[in-house]
Amino acid sequence: MSAVIGLAACAVSSVFFGSMFVPIKSYDSRDGIFAQWMMSIAILLVGFIVFATTGFPGFYPLAMLGGASWCIGNATAIPIISRLGLAVSILVWNTSNCLVGWAGGRFGLFGMKAQVPASPFLNYLGLVFVVIGGSIFAQVRSEPLPIAKKTSRTSFDLENLNSEEKKALNTTESSDDGGLETEVLRPDKNLNSGTQRFFAFITAIVAGFFYGMTFVPVIRMIDNPQLYPFYPQDGISYVFSHYFGIFITSTIIFVIYSIFRRNQPYAPPNLFLPGMAAGCLWAVAQTSFFVANQHLSQTVTFPIISQMPGCIAAAWSIFYYREIRGKKNFILLGAAMSITITGATLVGLSKNIKF
Incomplete structure (x- = not known):
């Protein structure tokens, strides 16, 4: 029964992680710092709901470090998506997240206890499939569509753009009804160039490392009761502390960003609700991830939840955004998804099946 709950939590987490950026992708989030701050507010609200429904289990400052690690990685997410899709x-x-999380749980790194599955062979084989699938995914050519929408703008919106941005942006005005309507397009810089994509690819690998470290403080506290006596043994008790670390870190990043921008951060009002929606999706997914870790193990959950969201995101990219086109890309994507799903299944089976 525990394995069934864990796998169900993996499914919920995968769907929500794979869909979390959909609410904000249709908007020009620019550097994504404001969007992340909105996400962090929603994450904190969901965390408090979990905190209340679990009977206020206590606050654990060390868990905040995991939230901070995730937030640092996520700060690069939107610029990466604008270049790679x-x-x-x-x-x-x-x-990258999968490898870091799997290695930490399998070999007991960073103070965690090693979690040996019932079938190490199936676990290793599944991981190999997952990595092969990930390498094929990297060869898929995605062409993100530029965002160019006409929206009613006030003078306040235009004042948020500094002089360099105004020169880089193409603006047109119309006066059908006497009001100001401005069409804001992306900067002239080609975000889909080889150089831009290369640096985005490297940044994505680094971001995956920070994502992979997010559970380390919590699992360390659970695995070492001699060092942390009377601490809860269920991951869900650490959710609020973890999410509070995300909110604090995101707020610090936004303040530094605002100072750097001379108190003129890019913070359009139309990103408020999409950012909150994205944060809610992530918070539900991460809470399910905590549940999955509790009923399975990090050795099993990380390969599954690290790769399955990519399949969900691929479906969004193909059928909704149409970023992925062409026979070759579809063949690569189909092969990668098949291999990845096979690997995730093998990893899931390795928990209880000896082979």
Whole structure:
């Protein structure tokens, strides 16, 4: 029964992680710092709901470090997506995330206890499939569509752009009804160039490392009761502390960003609700991840939840955003998804099946 709950939590987490950036992708988030701050507010609200429903289990400052690690990685997410596309971005950083999380749980790194599955062979074989699938995903050519929408703008919106941005942006005005309407397009810089994509790819790998470290403080506290006596043994008790670390770190990043921008951060009002929606999706997914870790193990959950969201994101990219086109890309994507799903299944079976 425990394995069934864990796998169900993996499914919920995968769907929500794979869909979390959909609410904000249709908007020009620019550097993504404001969008992340909105996400962090929603994450904190969901965390408090979990905190209340679990009977206020206590606050554990060390768990905040895991939230801070995730927030640092996520600060690069939107710029990466604007260069690689939704599906390829998630698939690349999740492959790095998978390796870091799997290695930490399997070999007991960073003070955690080693978690040996019932079938190490199936576990290793599944991981190999996952990595091969991730490498094929990286070869899929995604072409993110530029965001160019006409929206009613006030003078306040235009004042948020500094002089350099105003020169880089193409603006047109119309006066059909006497009001100001401005069409804001992306900067002239080609975000889909080889250089931009290369640096985005490297940044995605680094972001995956920070994502992979997010559970380390919590699992360390659970695995070492002699060092942390009377601490809860269920991961869900640490959710609020973990999410509070995300909010604090995101707020610090936003303040530093605002200072750097001379108190003119890019913070359009139309990103408020999409950012909150993305944060809610992530918070539900991460809470399910905590549940999955409790009923399975990090050795099993990380390969599954690190790769399956990429399949969900690929579906969004193909059928909704149409970023992935062409026969070759579809063949690569189909092969990668098949291999990845096979690997995730093998990893899941390795928990209880000896082979």
